[in-house]
Amino acid sequence: MIEDLRFTLLDYLLPEDDIQSQLRLKKLDVYKESYNNGSSALQDKIDAGWEIDTVLKSKTKVFKAKENDTLFKDKVWALFAQLGFTTLNTESFDFCYDKKDYALTHHIDVFAKDDETVLIIECRSSVKNVSCDFGDELEQIKHKKAGIINTIHAVFPQTKPKIKYILCTRNIGLLSENETTLNKIDAIHFPEEVIDYYYALSAQLGTAARYQLLGSLFAGQEIPDLDNKIPAIEGKMGGHTYYSFSIEPEKLLKIGYVLHRNKANENMMPTYQRLIKKTRLKEIHKFIEEDGGYFPNSIIINIVSDRSKELYFERSSNQVIDSISKIGILHLPKKYRSAYIIDGQHRLYGYSNSVYKNTNTIPVVALVNLERSEQVRLFMQINENQKPVSKDLRNTLDADLLWDSESYIDQIRALKSRIAIKLGEDRNSPFYNKITIGEDKKSISTQQIGITLNKCDFLGKVKAKIIEKPGTFYFGNLNRAYLNISDFLIRCFTYLKNGLGELWDQEGNIIVINKGFYGITLLLNDCVNHLKTHDIIDNNTSPKEIFEEMADYLNSIISFYKNIEESKANELKSAYGMPGDAKYWRTLQVAVKADFPEIHFEGLIEYLKRExxxxxxxxxxxxxxxxxxxxxxxxxxxxxxxxxxxxxxxxxxxxxxxxxxxxxxxxxxxxxxxxxxxxxxxxxxxxxxxxxxxxxxxxxxxxxxxxxxxxxxxxxxxxxxxxxxxxxxxxxxxxxxxxxxxxxxxxxxxxxxxxxxxxx
Structure with missing residues (x-):
């Protein structure tokens, strides 16, 4: 029976030699075929909607755009092929996982295997951004899991691979309950941002990007056959124990992980590293391979270990008397993602495809169990005199670095940054993928969001040790303020987005820009203050209830944008700097006041006279x-x-x-x-x-x-x-x-x- 199951599975797998030719087809956005000129088959294709690509002497090449679902499946398949998985399926198939009942099957879109792992991947795609409930499907996987694992181990008895289920989605947001279920069944969700991250990493590293993927998928799981004993020196620095040693790059690549500031690592905040640069990597690779170069400066890492048996230092019997430093053998954890690369990612990955990755050694300074915030501080210190850390990246890091600060000023900075990240990375936010998080440039900056929130009454006023004036949403509780402000802004701007329709995403619009966020948010703040002044809302009113009281004002804003003249829009767009922000905000005030004369906008009359x-x-x-x-x-x-x-x-x-x-x-x-x-x-x-x-x-x-x-x-x-x-x-x-x-x-x-x- 196992042989039958084995045949059923292997029947859908490609020979390794055929992967590259299949990859070329999967990477295309269209289907391509060719037929003899004048043949009925060619005419049938044209009648079915295929388009002519090239007409040759005896054949005609035709093409047709791939369907949305197929396009995404092929993209995911191509990613794992590029990451170096040597066993892949030909097409989607239903996999029988029970040797007693052939009717019990599981659908697989992508099956990817290397020497140590098997990935079972399902793909779901939507043309427009939607939310979906995968509760039933995930519940089924929970019951199928044991049978699937046993069958795969039976099919590949020599390797007993690690197995991971991945749900890949495009333009689909999962419910929080789905994420919880995925965690319970030891599965993982890859939205398209994560797919794109590994594509970008693969473009830079080639198949070496698989180290980062495996570190993410199998963090904490043992790496088979890893020789983890390293001669080392134990020392003290800055109150921390550290180890200095030399190691073959291949070993560090296997246990190492880089905390790239990217959607792929959002559940591991704080993250802080820039994405590896391909040009720099090529330079390092050439330096090593062709020039015989080497790097005497140490790579800085943080080793994470919960148990002394995983990481321990075996001191030598021969020590230098009265020396603080000790020599001996360091036993590294034999686990994926047990060493975080704080500094030196390019030097390390420069060896990833080198013939010297197992014959050269690189110097390393390893700290142990640093808090993530301490890693960020160390990264900032190391890079202070190198390439400047961008303002948006620094603002993003503040969200984690300053959250637990004893200073209220620092806490508010962290709060503003975290709100910006929420607005930009939450799929349910109208600003999803429109805010610069880290170094991915978008239409709205985290810096502008911070400036805007400073001008609002949402956060009140604080000094280092005291709260001078509570805000609309902030009374000293950061988590509550974060949830309430984010909720309120997402509700209001989603209402605007839905009301404005195509105008919201129209190229060159004056809404989803820095000035637009500033002006609209300050106007929302004005309207909230009006509601508070007239006792319509108070400090106990929920964000949802406040939003519901805002509907008329939001409709006024929608009407303003729908009826704005081109000359006025150009005037607002071309007004730069702080005066431009103020002009945008005051213009919205004038528009809303025309509909609601009873609202008092402080300073508006004086501004208009001055203007x-x-x-x-x-x-x-x-x-x-x-x-x-x-x-x-x-x-x-x-x-x-x-x-x-x-x-x-x-x-x-x-x-x-x-x-x-x-x-x-x-x-x-x-x-x-x-x-x-x-x-x-x-x-x-x-x-x-x-x-x-x-x-x-x-x-x-x-x-x-x-x-x-x-x-x-x-x-x-x-x-x-x-x-x-x-x-x-x-x-x-x-x-x-x-x-x-x-x-x-x-x-x-x-x-x-x-x-x-x-x-x-």
Whole structure:
């Protein structure tokens, strides 16, 4: 019976020599086939929706896009092939796991085996982001598990491989109960971010990336046949016991693990390492292989061991008298992921594909059982004078490094960072994969989220040792504040996302950007404060209840974005720095106040007055430059080219000519010095230039003063020069008590840019 089961399984497995050819097909986004030209089979494919790729002399190549599920399965299969698993299935199959009942089967999408492990992988994919309940499926696996393990061990009796079930998903969020069940059955969930992480790691390390994978899957499990005895020196440093030794890279690669700051390691916070760089790895590999190079500086690791039998130091009988340091044999843990690489990942992995990985040794300094936060501090200290740690990575590390600090200031920094991580990494968040976590650049930075939360009343105010003022959600309990603020923001922004539809994910939108998060969140804070002032909510109101009271205000924000004019959107997008953030926020306040006049937005009136004054000054400067530095010069130049010395008489309308001449003569009667006398041309106003332009329109000025995009508008020269009438109106009213609006200023800036930057 076992032979029958063995045949059933092996029938679906590829010969190792065929893996690379299959990999080339799996990596494609399409199916590809070729048929004889003119054949009925070719026509059948075309009728079935296949498209022609290439037409050759005797054959035609056709292709068809893979279905969503197949595309994801193939991607997962290709990953494990690239990681160096030497036994893989040909296609999905149902695996019989009970020698007494062939009807008892388990579906397998990817079967991956190497010398020591077997991975049983199921793939689930969705086109759009959804949440799914895998409770029933996981319960079935719980009952099948023993039979599956026994059957695989019977099929591969020589190796008795370690076995792991992996649920791979794309665009699917699991319920928390599902994650709990996976842990209970010793299985693991790989969302597409984890798949992408191992793809990136594989691109850098090749098959050596499998060490990192095995460390993740089988952490704490024994590595067979590992020679773990190392000559070493035991010493003391900074209150810690450490060991200094030299070891073959292959051994350290097997027990080592790098805490890359990535979704793949989110359950192991804090993590802190940058992803290994392929270019640097190649340089190190060449240095070792071709140049005979070596690295005398030590790799720094942290050995994790719960029991003294796993890690112990066997002191030699020969010691140096009165020396603090001791010599002897260090017995390393024979387990996956028992040594965390704090510094030197590139040096270590530079040996991963080297012929010297078992014949060279590398120096190591090993600390023991460091707290993860202490590892982060050590990493930061080591890298302080090397490549700078980015602000977003530093902010991300703060979430873990400062959480247990005795300083309230540090705790709040940690809280802000952890909220940013939650918003960016929780699949149920509308900002999922849109916030820069670590060093993966996205549209919103953790730094901006921290700045925004500083401006809100959500967190209150603290000093190092005291809470000066409790916040809307913070009263001293970090965990409660973290859960409540995250919950409230996710609810509000999810409501906005659903209400805005395609606008939310539209490329180049003004919503999912730093200024957008700042402005909307501060407006939410304003509305919450309004609700508190009117005793609609209090400190005991849940985030869900507060959100429900916010619906009308959120609808107002949705309406604002759906109806915003392009010029206003461009104005908000191009307003940079802190003033730009403030402008965005205040603009939202104005929009909501138009719908809810009863809301008092502190400082809004003063801001608008100040902005209007600044608008006036900026607008008048632009108009003055348009009038005196452009229109006056260009119009005169064109008239001179056409009418020579009689340009003023022939090119200017009679009424303007007479009025300008009279005005100049009147002023000159009061001037004694001839060189100070005024010219008639100096007496013209902005609207006068329009009359001159209209008089000489087709021949001299149509090509110059028609705005781009208005070449074919009806109304002729009157319509095409209407922009001058609008400029004149704004300028004349600007002399009195009128305030230039932001829309008018945007219009003036558009004209200015056109004339000075495009027309010249």
């Amino acid at each position: 209007e004054k600044e608008n006036n000054e900026t607008a008048f400067r632009y108009i003055r430059e348009i009038e005196n530095s452009y229109l006056k010069t260009v119009v005169q130049q064109k008239l001179e080219e056409e009418f020579s010395k009689n340009w003023f008489k022939k090119g200017v309308p009679e009424k303007i000519y007479t009025e300008a001449t009279t005005a100049a003569a009147r002023k000159n009667r009061e001037i004694d010095e001839e060189e100070d006398e005024k010219l008639p041309w100096d007496q013209l106003h902005l609207i006068d230039y329009r009359e001159i332009i209209v008089k000489n329109w087709p021949k001299l000025f149509e090509s110059i003063f028609t705005k781009p995009g208005e070449e074919k508008i009806p109304g002729g020269k009157e319509a095409k020069t209407k922009w001058m009438v609008e400029l004149n109106r704004i300028r004349n009213e600007n002399y009195h008590t009128y305030y230039v609006t932001s829309e008018e200023l945007s219009f003036i800036q558009e004209i200015y840019d056109w004339l000075f930057k495009i027309n010249r």
